[in-house]
Amino acid sequence: MGENVAILGHHYYPGAPAYLPPQSPLAPRRARGRAGGPTIILLERIDGRATAPVTMVRPLIAVLNGPNLNMLGLRQPEVYGRATLDDVEQICIQAAERLDVAIDFRQTNGEGELVSWVQECRNRARGIVINPAAYGHTSIALLDALLAVDLPVVEIHISNIHRREEFRHHTYCSRAAVGVICGLGVRGYALALQAMTDMILDEDDR
Numbered sequence: 001m002g003e004n005v006a007i008l009g010h011h012y013y014p015g016a017p018a019y020l021p022p023q024s025p026l027a028p029r030r031a032r033g034r035a036g037g038p039t040i041i042l043l044e045r046i047d048g049r050a051t052a053p054v055t056m057v058r059p060l061i062a063v064l065n066g067p068n069l070n071m072l073g074l075r076q077p078e079v080y081g082r083a084t085l086d087d088v089e090q091i092c093i094q095a096a097e098r099l100d101v102a103i104d105f106r107q108t109n110g111e112g113e114l115v116s117w118v119q120e121c122r123n124r125a126r127g128i129v130i131n132p133a134a135y136g137h138t139s140i141a142l143l144d145a146l147l148a149v150d151l152p153v154v155e156i157h158i159s160n161i162h163r164r165e166e167f168r169h170h171t172y173c174s175r176a177a178v179g180v181i182c183g184l185g186v187r188g189y190a191l192a193l194q195a196m197t198d199m200i201l202d203e204d205d206r
């Protein structure tokens with residue numbers, strides 16, 4: 001890096017001016033990449049002389065989905081609505097693009113696989129948005145994995161689990177979650193990504 005380039009931080013996020021030291025003679029100009037791709041920051045001097053472009057990586061948020069969510073759209077539409085899992089993924093991709101974060105969107109019916117995916121997030125993702133589905137109500141293994149990775153977790157349920165059968169009122173995952181979104185339908189995923197991005201920005205500001 002030449003002397004004209006400031007190191008602004010590990011990542012650059014829009015709305016995080018803390019990365020640009022007030023005394024910096026540099027102003028960031030952002031060229032958007034594809035969702036999940038790198039964000040290219042072009043740094044230029046305020047006097048207009050361009051410097052070398054610097055590639056910054058978008059923070060990664062894992063969006064993990066548990067059992068039977070592959071049946072969305074077909075499954076109890078009066079409870080879960082008509083949106084399919086592909087629709088949910090599109091909602092998340094669009095939210096990620098807007099928020100300038102990368103996502104890794106996955107679904108599994110296997111408890112062990114879900115536990116392994118949570119473990120993989122350690123040192124890879126900045127946060128986890130999880131709809132644990134029924135494993136939220138049953139799995140101490142999933143709770144332990146979420147506690148082990150030491151990342152912010154937002155738990156989401158499409159339906160309002162508190163209006164439903166009593167066995168759905170409790171989730172183990174909630175003990176590991178910063179917050180829980182439930183009952184707002186599939187739009188809850190976009191809200192969860194928004195909240196997670198805010199938390200990552202807050203953490204980076206500290």
Ligand SMILES: O=C1C[C@@](O)(C(=O)O)C[C@@H](O)[C@@H]1O
Nearest residue numbers: 068131133134157158159168
């Ligand atoms: O599979 C699911 C979906 C769910 O997590 C939801 O998104 O509303 C609620 C759970 O009780 C249920 O087992």
